[in-house]
Amino acid sequence: MSLLLVATGDTMAHRAASVASGRDLLELAGPPPMRVVVEDVMAEPSWDTSVSTQLALARRVHKAIAEDEFTGVVVTHGVDSLEETAFLADLLAGSARGGIVFTGGLRPLSAANPDGPANLATALVAAADPALRGVGAVVCLGDELHAARWARLRDGFTSTPHPMLGRVVEGKVRLTSTPPPRPPVVGGEPETDVALLKTYPTMPSSLLTMVTDLGAQGVVLEGTGDGNVPVELFGTVMSLTQMDIPVVVASRAHTTEIGLVERMGAISAAGLPPEKARMALMVALGKGGGVAAALRYFGNL
Incomplete structure (x- = not known):
């Protein structure tokens, strides 16, 4: 059993003069709940994330669970367009049964109190928890879990007017509302234009x-x-x-x-x-x- 960490850089990985790799972030996050395989992905800044990058991330998430048999996937992503990429991954996940968690940081590593490493640590715990298998993509910041369909960036993330999906409490996922229904499966290549x-x-x-x-x-x-x-x-x-x-x-x-x-x-x-x-x-x-x-x-x- 193992998790896949897909790291795209952006704010949570920004140091004063460099960008931390996925492996660097994993070390800063502390011991994970299970073995983690790290993949670094070159991506545009999240305020300018291309459709091709969003599709590549969504496809990788699906393949990791449906074909590569990872227990779950965590994607680190800039918060500006995180909710859109997470929702696209949710739409393309189909019936893949594994934890799919998107996380990011509001403050860079160079800040006095960066939030990225703690967010990543919580996201890894969530992705490993059986409670999220088959739920679809979720957004995790702090200890909060928001369904990708409902997550909105508002000084952090919120599900309003829908209820928050749940929290990570003492190393366990606690769902506090019913996940949204799974979207229809279409197949084919999404129309990018x-x-x-x-x-x-x-x-x-x-x-x-x-x-x-x-x-x-x-x-x-x-x-x-x-x-x-x-x-x-x-x-x-x-x-x-x-x-x-x-x-x-x-x-x-x-x-x-x-x-x-x-x-x-x-x-x-x-x-x-x-x-x-x-x-x-x-x-x-x-x-x-x-x-x-x-x-x-x-x-x-």
Whole structure:
């Protein structure tokens, strides 16, 4: 039995003049709960993490558990886009039964009180615990565990308005709420050319057509609290839907309602925040299928 540690550097590994390796971080974290295999991955800063890097990490997580038979996987990741990469890993994990834990640090190793080593130590304990097998990806900072679907960066991570998944207490995982349902399995290669646009009153429809003219195979729109988008976009949304380019609308308040634009063919993001709705649409289009595939996928999330 062993764990895989995938280290991507970023804030938790930053020293004054160097970046700590995964092995360095493991030594600083203290004795792990079981044998750990370390893999260092070159990655962009988390505020600029590419889709190709996110997909590579998600694939490695799945392979480590489904094929390489690791008990669990811990991925260290910069916090800026950690929730998106963790959710993508969750979407692609399928029925793989092993602990999948993403962690990071809010303060670098060069800080007077770095939090990365302690977060890593807790994440390793969580990944080794049988309680997380089959749960999907989780985010761990401090002693808190947040389901990847619900985790949001807010001066640390929170699951609000959903309950926190659990905690690590005295070396054991204690789940305090029911994990979200496992997402549908699509297969195929996720469609990486999916655009995300934040809407605003009087937004010109040319901004929407511009991204599809440039090749976007799907679009996520961030609407208001009730999921409404400007009326100026209605005709374009209908046209794109008729061209079999799905348009998913995510409410900035995480509601499932999307207002009148649903009559134009738009699809509800099922309560996902916009950036996660983009990850879900990428996966939904993994085998093509256009609007029908997206509608089916989000209807089953």
